[in-house]
Amino acid sequence: MSKVTVMDHPLIQHKIGIMRRVETGSKDFRTLVSEVAMLECYEATRDLELQDVEIETPICKTTVKELKGKKLAVVPILRAGLGMVDGMLEMIPAAKVGHIGLYRDPETAEPVEYYCKLPADCAKREVFVVDPMLATGGSAVDAIRMIKEKGVTHIHFMCIIAAPEGVKRLQEAHPDVDIIVGALDEHLNEHKYIVPGLGDAGDRIFGTK
Numbered sequence: 001m002s003k004v005t006v007m008d009h010p011l012i013q014h015k016i017g018i019m020r021r022v023e024t025g026s027k028d029f030r031t032l033v034s035e036v037a038m039l040e041c042y043e044a045t046r047d048l049e050l051q052d053v054e055i056e057t058p059i060c061k062t063t064v065k066e067l068k069g070k071k072l073a074v075v076p077i078l079r080a081g082l083g084m085v086d087g088m089l090e091m092i093p094a095a096k097v098g099h100i101g102l103y104r105d106p107e108t109a110e111p112v113e114y115y116c117k118l119p120a121d122c123a124k125r126e127v128f129v130v131d132p133m134l135a136t137g138g139s140a141v142d143a144i145r146m147i148k149e150k151g152v153t154h155i156h157f158m159c160i161i162a163a164p165e166g167v168k169r170l171q172e173a174h175p176d177v178d179i180i181v182g183a184l185d186e187h188l189n190e191h192k193y194i195v196p197g198l199g200d201a202g203d204r205i206f207g208t209k
Ligand SMILES: O=P(O)(O)OC[C@H]1O[C@H](OP(=O)(O)OP(=O)(O)O)[C@H](O)[C@@H]1O
Pocket: 077, 078, 079, 080, 081, 102, 103, 104, 105, 109, 111, 131, 132, 133, 134, 135, 136, 137, 138, 139, 140, 166, 192, 200, 201, 202, 203
């Protein structure tokens, strides 16, 4: 079964608390999404491999660690996932960015696919799928299926708020994908929104309704 990490870092919890407030406007909300993504990236990349290299400091020769150079990609689920891309790229600037377009059908809450563009060499890359919200899990499950269909084998999923229902569905569908969560909430309401949640993340990032 996949590993689920719920971030208990005070900075993340504090920032998510501000995001949840109904009075937080789009400008602050966008900044917070990006900052939380940057902090979660720290955990998501914990297992990246290092190698030894010989260098010279101003004082002497020594051996230091550097990333082994595994190629990475960040794949936001449109639209709301876009808000997490800048924060990820601040930490891993060499990563390529793919895009998957999915929206939840307002009646069924099932995901509807409208776009998929991944780096040509994505099968050789370790992929971080990002979306602020994991509600029923339908969007994440479909996005990861689409990515696997392109030959990608090493995938992480990062979100800011998750419902237990979504975590369970994602773990069952993709037991090989580890999940990084900023906060694990209580449940879904009758409209499949996360409770207490923060409302519609895409609308709050882009100021739509
Ligand atoms: O786990 P699920 O039940 O699938 O719900 C989560 C999805 O819903 C939201 O997207 P939405 O459909 O609102 O699209 P948007 O990002 O374009 O607003 C959110 O950003 C996730 O992609």
